[in-house]
Amino acid sequence: MANQILLLATFLAMTCSLVVAFEPAPLQDFCVADATSSVTRVNGLPCLDSKLATAEHFFFSGLHIPGNTSNPVGGKVTPVNVAQIPGLNTLGISLARIDYAPMGVIPPHTHPRATEILTVLKGKLNVGFVTSNPENKLISKVLKKGDVFVFPVGLVHYQQNLGSGTAISLSSLSSQNPGVNTIANVVFGSNPAISEDVLAKSFQVEQSVIRYLQAKF
Incomplete structure (x- = not known):
């Protein structure tokens, strides 16, 4: 039991240390988006070599x-x-x-x-x-x-x-x-289209109304 408590305390201490050590500030002056890069995107675009920035x-x-x-x-x-x-x-x-x-x-x-x-x-x-x-x-x-x-x-x-x-x-x-998600476009203009039955039940209207709206988008 004592070993389990010690292990838990050690884990919590390490977690707190990691949180305190986290540095949210940028680590570089800028990251010009390089749309031609083949690097896998995680969140945002890959950085252009800063020496090439203009x-x-x-x-x-x-x-x-x-x-x-x-x-x-x-x-x-x-x-x-x-x-x-x-x-x-x-x-x-x-x-x-x-x-x-x-x-x-x-x-x-x-x-x-x-x-x-x-x-x-x-x-x-x-x-x-x-x-x-x-x-x-x-x-x-x-x-x-x-x-x-x-x-x-x-x-x-x-x-x-x-x-x-x-x-x-x-x-x-x-x-x-x-x-941007424009509500009408998302709901009535999706590709492929959302089922008429789903939308008719959701908006509590006839399917003909849904077909009319989908035709608009």
Whole structure:
């Protein structure tokens, strides 16, 4: 019994030592994403040899250009993540410009890997997110120029332009690759399609309604 207690105490001491010794700070100045590398990816992209890094790896030009909102939802996102700036790799941040046509929307969606903080640059927006089950509480607010709103990581959220003119917002996200799951696209536009029976039972509608929605996506 004494040996077992000693063994347990030793294990706990080692575990605590490992936790204390963990160093979360970066071990290098940067890790420019090397999309051509054949190295196996674990989380993020392999690093380019730092001696080959140039200013272009940390640069993007285009946020001054209005997004094309001539689409069914009237909204356009211009992302600035690791795909646009390889130097963002491992740094845990990204940006997005969002343009809205009059009454345009960014449909309900989630970012599986990032919290989003949105700043209104022009116009008036209705924004909101929904808390998780079982509450499913909508937390929403009308924003004007200069206002800021936060969407917690993983929660369904949306934006809508309330004005008769165009609107613009800028979002910062806590990941170099935040990802996006637009709810309608995921549910009705999956490939292969989710069974009509599953969706009809889930949304408590006729299968003909599901077929109509799937045809949209």
